[in-house]
Amino acid sequence: MKPELLSQLLADVEQKRSVVLCTDLASGAARLVHPYAPEAGVDPALVAACREAADADRSQKWDGPGGTVFLRVFHPPVRLVVVGAVHIAQSLGRMAQLAGYDVLVVDPRRAFATEQRFLGIPLSTEWPDEALKRIGVDRRTAVVTMTHDPKIDDPALVAALRSDAFYVGALGSKKTQEARRERLRRQGFPEAELARICGPVGLPIGAVSPGEMAISILSQLVEKLRKPAGSKPA
Amino acid sequence: MSDHSDVLHQVAAWSRTGVGVALATVVSTWGSAPRPAGSLLAVNERGEFVGSVSGGCIEGAVVAEAVAAIADGKHRLLEYGVTNDRAWEVGLACGGTIQVYVEKIG
Structure with a gap:
């Protein structure tokens, strides 16, 4: 060469x-x-x-x-946008970086999104829909919402569902998920689109601690990336 | 930082200091090869290397070929596997076969 x-x-x-x-x-x-x-x-x-x-x-x-x-x-590294600078996001961000991904943690609540809590992880205090618009979500981008606050999570999910993001995950119980789906349905999203949301998020491995939750979410993300529906196993 | 970017930066860094460099790339695999096609290994004329083309079982042989490629400037297409007659020497313990392309940079 x-x-x-x-x-x-x-x-x-x-x-x-x-x-x-x-x-x-x-x-x-x-x-x-x-x-x-x-x-x-x-x-x-x-x-x-x-x-x-x-x-x-x-x-x-x-x-x-x-x-x-x-x-x-x-290819440029896979990107992961974590919405919500919460405890699990600290583990998820670090583990995703180890896997070689570009991570951005977004949370407009400045008390959460502090450099001290997220050492070495890029942070943004934009509203998530603004941040997602700015970075341009493509087919090698994953979005996971973690705040449990519809004011923050919903706009992120709407933006993610309107994009080519390969993985859209939403933290929250089955009950929370159903309430969320109902809100998104009222915004006009058909069932097929809502089915793109992985929620409850992560593979069901019985994760309890934030670190284990991060492993469960990352595993599901890798599966969506490497074994998309209908593809031959790698 | 991703794997391939580390390897390419090392290649560029060696090249800048005038050290001879070769790049080895896995171009195809059969069976249970440990690293997929596209895996990179950079080698300099002193035999120092970064990256990997296998789980470690054939790195030694590929590094030797890369050093030879730096010396003679010729690219090479190498094949390793259990069916290879050199399998006893550098075979893949996993039972796979891999083809590796080696070229000099420059």
Whole structure:
């Protein structure tokens, strides 16, 4: 690989752009393809193959007209927006960072969202719908609400349901969930949309402590990311 | 920070100081290979490395090939697995097979 190509690749990685490094395994010739903003003049079949690999987040070989090409997918980190700077969010934020995710904790209540309580975790005191709009929720973003306060949680869930977020979770008991679903129904969300909300949130592993709750939520998030409905197991 | 970004930054850092570097990439796997396609291992001319292409079972062999690639400038497509005739030497304990592409940077 030429040093110039490596520099371009590093620039894409640092600026958090999805990019595919395409290497001809016989000749060693390599180029970059941006699957969601393809450059002009690239073989459309190669662009389509890169797009497919990027969508599946799976680096793979592609048999092109000129031989076998390896498509190495580089995505920016998965993003997790935690709404509610509550106790569980402290564990969830740290664990998600260990898993390699970009975490943002959002809570307009300044008493909760303090740097002291969330050392090393990016914080925002915006209203969650504003924060979600600003960062641009995409198909590699997860949103989990944790405040139990409809004034804060509901706008976040509305924004998440209107986005391509791969995971939408809402903390709260079955009773809380039903009340929430009813409020969202009145806002016009059909059942199929409401079904996207994982609530009660997390896999049912009997989690009790905040750390265990974080493990249960992260496990469910990974499952949605890596084994989306209808996909082949990884 | 993600795995791949760590490896690429190390490659760039070595390159900047004029040290020869090669990058090894898992390009396909069969069976129960420990690391998926796309896994990266960067190696410098002194044999120092970051990242991984397996659970550790073939790293030694890949590092040796990478050092050779830095010396001769040629890229290589390597295959390791239980069916490989060198399996006794660098086989994958898990019973999988992996193909690794190794190229010099520069």
